[in-house]
């Protein structure tokens with residue numbers, strides 16, 4: 001790995017108020033068999049049925065070259081879907097529509113907050129040649145980072161609001177970080193008074209991975225891909241431990257060495273805590289200069305697949321909520337069907353896919369049936385386990401019978417889930433923002449945080465330990481053995497924001513809605529494979 005360079009402490013560009021003219025689009029295709037594409041199927045797709053949706057690769061080539069003629073450039077191609085980009089004008093012309101600017105709540109921890117999308121009831125007259133060659137083409141929304149929470153809509157707001165993202169405060173923060181950019185983080189965390197966990201040892205101990213390591217299994221030979229903001233693995237914490245990491249750029253992402261947000265860098269330490277010798281493939285999705293040009297979650301997932309990973313860990317997603325309510329969306333938006341299709345195809349190909357359950361979000365893809373949905377359990381100073389009230393738990397109205405989460409990793413409690421001391425680039429967004437309450441400074445390169453963003457990589461790394469011992473395990477074998485061997489969590493409740501009643505699903509003896517099967521026990525599962 002390279003030495004820590006000053007250029008790595010860049011600050012993510014402030015999202016401009018004007019949506020980008022470059023659109024990020026997911027294209028789905030018609031299968032050969034009966035011609036009904038995934039967005040027209042009107043039903044969830046399963047790992048068993050997904051390959052029936054596979055288009056003829058030659059038809060896919062023809063469709064993409066037709067799109068290319070109209071200005072839609074393919075950025076990356078998946079098994080069943082493709083990602084393309086074009087200008088607003090090209091999209092409007094090709095699909096006979098007009099787009100409007102959409103603005104997301106600036107308090108949401110989203111990739112960016114403004115983009116073009118067809119308004120409800122917009123006209124739609126696609127070019128017949130292109131319409132005859134594809135299933136559909138949907139503009140992709142920005143995803144959100146699963147380290148921060150969503151607030152319950154029916155309970156009173158508490159605490160002070162987060163620092164505003166107004167241009168004035170953003171400029172101030174940028175200046176401050178630039179001034180402090182000479183600071184090289186320490187390989188060891190700062191001392192803070194609040195109870196917390198350190199990586200790697202405390203996380204390995206509580207997930208019960210330490211006896212697995214003592215038995216000689218550390219993830220060697222297993223490829224784990226993590227799709228996230230970025231991975232500044234030249235932070236002295238990672239170089240001191242000599243972890244095996246490579247970083248690749250998804251379409252639109254810039255600079256392998258930086259992570260102005262800090263989310264991917266910090267949460268990736270959870271993987272190394274559990275599977276220190278796994279082959280880590282970081283798929284960076286953020287664009288440091290213009291967040292709106294970064295990779296979509298679909299582009300990131302497609303890039304991850306190109307590296308043939310055994311396990312994919314993603315702490316990003318979407319909050320499928322009826323706007324301004326505490327209620328989940330009853331149907332999957334068509335724009336997310338391409339991502340759903342590609343994930344099901346990956347599971348069908350034997351890849352273990354782990355997503356965060358959300359922090360009060362009705363997370364997608366975390367609510368898909370065939371992914372491992374990572375929830376949260378908090379273990380206190382004396383080892384007592386309780387459901388994290390920061391982590392999501394809900395029944396999915398989209399995927400019938402699906403209860404989120406499957407089981408849990410380690411996640412802190414409301415209000416901020418300040419729980420695990422994680423290494424981040426000094427002066428990055430997380431370093432600056434968490435300093436308001438986590439006992440560290442704004443530029444020390446360490447932050448105390450978690451969220452179900454921490455749980456997904458912990459569970460993904462446990463899966464790697466099991467696969468190292470028994471490479472023949474299928475994704476459903478792994479889910480079943482982890483479920484069977486979890487430690488039962490009987491107290492506490494999940495985040496009220498992911499409960500239509502606004503209370504938070506309760507934990508109880510046996511399988512419960514709040515924690516699923518409970519807290520994962522790496523050694524107990526390891527003994528059974």
Ligand SMILES: [Ca+2]
Pocket residue numbers: 430431432434435440441442443444445446447448
């Ligand atoms: Ca800090």
